[in-house]
Structures are given as structure tokens and as C-alpha cells.
Amino acid sequence: VIGAIAPWNWPVLIAIWQIVPSLRMGNTVVIKPSEFTPMATLEVVRLMNTVLPPGVVNAVSGDGEVGRRIVTSPEVAKIMFTGSVPTGREIMAASAPNLCRLTLELGGNDAAIVLPDVDPEAIAMDLFWGAFINMGQTCACAKRLYVHDDIYEDVVAALDAVAEGIPMGNGLEEGNLLGPVQNRPQFDKVVSLVDDARARGARIVRGGRPLDGPGLFYPVTLVADIDEDAPLVTEEQFGPVLPILRYQLLDDAVARANASPVGLGASVWSSDPGRAEDVARRLDAGTVWINQHGVIHPMVPFGGSKQSGFGLEFGIEGLKSVSRPQVISHRKEAVAGAA
Structure with a gap:
């Protein structure tokens, strides 16, 4: 049984x-x-x-x-x-x-590392859905985004532009691609984590407040310039919120990605697949995707490491x-x- x-x-x-x-x-x-x-x-x-x-x-x-x-x-x-x-x-x-x-x-707190050789606009759509599929209520979503300082603002702007064009609303209505947070306890957790990030001085690029009206609707929220020790980074938010962190040295980004006690998935984004694979092998996660995130296949084993x-x-x-x-x-x- x-x-x-x-x-x-x-x-x-x-x-x-x-x-x-x-x-x-x-x-x-x-x-x-x-x-x-x-x-x-x-x-x-x-x-x-x-x-x-x-x-x-x-x-x-x-x-x-x-x-x-x-x-x-x-x-x-x-x-x-x-x-x-x-x-x-x-x-x-x-x-x-x-x-x-x-x-x-x-579950996990998946890190995605964006190397400085990418075209931000070219990866933005895939990166967006890697973080926000099912409103971010997926164990293997990208939940922490590490972006090299040279392209940081470009990646933030590209994600913001994608988010602008994604409709949110009642899933029974034609055209909506994103819906509500599933339950009140999870909704309240998302609200609390974003409020805490704002109080710590993080930059709310878009979203950041519950939507008016019926239902547990929380907008796609991009949070930039956030501290590594903020709960939005250290905890699994499991909602439509993505903290975006800067790095300058790749070794530092890898160390920060691996610092989490959980290790379900991770991803590396680069125009050089070989270089991306080298980075992927250094990440302590059950699955590391390259130029995608959260893609699973029924013939490919899936499981996590650490907690x-x-x-x-x-x-x-x-x-x-x-x-x-x-x-x-x-x-x-x-x-x-x-x-």
C-alpha cells in the first residue's frame, strides 16, 4: 500500500x-x-x-x-x-x-544566476515564467534571482516589460494567464514578506500591494536592491514575488545560491552553454536548468538535495x-x- x-x-x-x-x-x-x-x-x-x-x-x-x-x-x-x-x-x-x-x-528556494553575457530581452520571457508559473506557487520556481551588476538594471527593466503584458484575473474569463493566491494563509505570508522588504529599504519595481476587489489577488511583484538576509530572500515566498539581487563575482553568486538549507532546483542563464554547465555543476541542487527553469519531464528523475x-x-x-x-x-x- x-x-x-x-x-x-x-x-x-x-x-x-x-x-x-x-x-x-x-x-x-x-x-x-x-x-x-x-x-x-x-x-x-x-x-x-x-x-x-x-x-x-x-x-x-x-x-x-x-x-x-x-x-x-x-x-x-x-x-x-x-x-x-x-x-x-x-x-x-x-x-x-x-x-x-x-x-x-x-519544496525549495531555487536560485537563478544570470551571467553577464546574456541578452536581457532575449531571456526575459522564459525567466519570467520560470519564476511566476502558477503565480509562483510551485516548488521548482525561481525564487531568488542573482544578476551580474553590469546588466542588472537591464534585466530588471526587461522583466518589468514582460510583466506589464501578462493579464491577471478570474481564470474562468478568457485571456487571463495569472490568477489569485490559492489560500488566505499563503496570501498573508506574501503580503508580510513584501511589506518587510519595503521596510528594509528594498526597491519595489512593480506591484507590492494587494489588488482591490474580491479574491486573493496579489500582483506580479519585482523587488530590487534587496538585502541577502531579508526574509523574502531566505524564505520560500511561494507567491508572485521575485527578489532580484546583484553580484559582481561569480564565486560570490554561487556561494550565496548554495547558502540556502534547501536545494530543490536552480538555473544558470548564459549565451555560452559550456560556461553555464560549469557553473551548474557547482550548484547544490537536485536539478539545475540552463536557460530555463522548472522544466520537468516524466522520463527524467526529479528530486532535491539538502532539506x-x-x-x-x-x-x-x-x-x-x-x-x-x-x-x-x-x-x-x-x-x-x-x-
């Missing part, structure tokens, strides 16, 4: 990532949706159960106590969890008496993670006449 705990930011997609490999390797699944987005995950399970035998995929909704029951059950052989580092620690502790196998994808968790999803490695090898060894009889 695989116990899966789905997150609220991608309640359909990640639920499928958890369920389908488990079924492919012959397991049954019990999945708990997030309390913030139960209907989306429950509907996925309902649709699957129109073709699957009873009891193969099961959903149990509820609060954290339901998750605790799944995690501590001796009948669950493996837990798959996508969520926060603190909750990941709680799952490790709760499951320890059963020595349950774990795959934990615990971003352990275990892999996708590819052969992901399938192996929801299976257990067993060796059956036969005694071989001696062959007559053999030395």
Missing part, C-alpha cells in the same frame, strides 16, 4: 504523479488531498475508479489527523509527500516506528522508488566432472 499526501498548489497533477507510478508497479494507493483543494484530487480519484477495480485507488479527505493516521499505519509500506519542510519532518518522525519508506519533495527532501520521482528511478526488490536464490547442484 502506498500512502500519498497531495499538496494544494497542483492538486491534480501531483496526485497523478503519485498515483500512476504506484499503480504501474503493482501497488494500491490511499491518497489524502490537501484541505485547501480536496475536490480537485477527489475528482481525479473518482474518474480513475470508473475503470479500476474497487479498492485499488482510495481517497480519504480531512485534516492533518487523517494524514497522521495514514503515515503511522503499519499497513502502509511507502509514503509519498509533497509539501513543506516542517511537515516533512513530522512525517519522518511519525513514520519512524514502522521504518516506512519515504519519498519527500519538500528539499529525498527520494526520486519520474523515470526508471521513480518507478523503482515505489517498488521493493526481492532476490530468490536457488542452490545450484554441482555438475558431474566439474573441477
